[in-house]
């Protein structure tokens with residue numbers, strides 16, 4: 001075999017798996033289709049990815065890279081009538097009180113170069129075409145420098161993002177998780193109004209009745225702004241994505257306030273956000289990590305954290321199996337699949353809560369009981385390892401969300417926006 005492991009994709013999932021394996025002395029090849037740095041959507045991190053970034057040794061490099069500090073998150077109604085701010089440090093330990101907003105071109109490049117510094121071999125502008133998996137390992141066929149090359153390894157990690165290379169090739173069963181298809185339109189802007197200290201680095205989520213906006217401060221000047229709406233709603237507008245984005249900004253009170261003087265600095269980009277999850281995330285010689293394992297709606301900025309956590313966990317399963325000199329046992333395959341599924345489920349529950357108007361009223365409550373505030377703070381920070389006390393409070397939160405559907409325990413939220421009724425200002 002040429003390598004211990006081959007990784008398809010050099011995004012956060014692939015480079016984290018590579019770094020974890022290389023630190024354990026494995027010979028790793030990362031195959032990446034693009035030339036980094038390259039643009040990628042998904043710029044807001046959450047703190048429960050920090051420990052993996054520290055473990056692989058990338059955190060210090062991030063601290064030196066002038067990324068915007070993120071201390072929390074803000075949720076606002078489009079009509080400006082209600083808002084909450086979550087400061088991670090209010091309930092979380094020092095290591096989780098802060099994370100970063102990252103321009104993905106720089107962040108992904110930092111992580112990929114880091115894996116190279118630990119010993120991973122990286123072939124960029126190399127597209128994987130096929131992978132033949134046997135009981136002993138894998139042979140990968142890829143296009144590099146205009147020629148087709150064959151490389152072999154004992155393990156293969158699919159970190160190809162939403163391309164889901166292995167999932168498609170192996171026709172692995174998946175579930176669409178029962179959420180409506182979404183469509184996202186996004187760009188970077190200058191002169192978007194910012195919050196004051198200490199909330200200036202918060203992500204702002206503006207809730208509309210048909211979707212939501214994100215605002216992610218990237219540096220002193222630029223803010224990433226994106227509109228996520230149901231595909232159905234977007235199609236019904238009959239507008240182009242850019243026209244629709246501008247129209248929603250012009251007819252939403254909160255967005256007018258924040259973006260009235262803004263200026264777009266790059267072209268609009270688009271993504272069809274189709275939520276899915278593969279039902280099996282590992283086999284005897286293969287792992288699916290990050291988006292290649294599953295993709296969930298990005299409201300709670302979970303994607304990068306899930307990618308790096310699953311990449312790290314998959315690499316550790318591989319290292320443990322290698323120590324025994326075996327393929328991945330059915331038990332370990334199930335354990336890894338369950339681990340990834342459990343992390344996703346925590347966010348899926350939150351996503352379903354977010355789109356449910358009655359449950360969202362509970363989330364937006366300005367004066368929640370302390371235990372519930374603690375639970376929500378942990379969930380928004382991405383804590384998926386819930387101890388029994390926290391689980392109890394999370395359970396109570398969802399119970400109150402369910403009760404709110406029948407009895408008004410917290411004030412009703414009016415989502416209608418007078419700005420939408422008026423013709424947009426010329």
Ligand SMILES: Cc1cc2nc3c(=O)[nH]c(=O)nc-3n(C[C@H](O)[C@H](O)[C@H](O)COP(=O)(O)OP(=O)(O)OC[C@H]3O[C@@H](n4cnc5c(N)ncnc54)[C@H](O)[C@@H]3O)c2cc1C
Nearest residue numbers: 009011012013033042044128160161290291298301303304
């Ligand atoms: C609209 C939107 C907003 C989002 N916002 C956020 C956010 O705020 N915060 C957050 O954490 N997440 C967010 N996400 C999710 C986030 O973008 C992903 O979860 C994250 O990038 C997953 O990392 P990954 O390493 O699994 O895949 P990716 O980052 O997608 O990396 C996959 C890599 O594989 C390469 N590749 C693909 N196919 C091949 C092949 N055949 N051969 C070789 N290389 C290949 C690609 O070039 C790519 O570089 C958002 C997603 C969307 C759609």
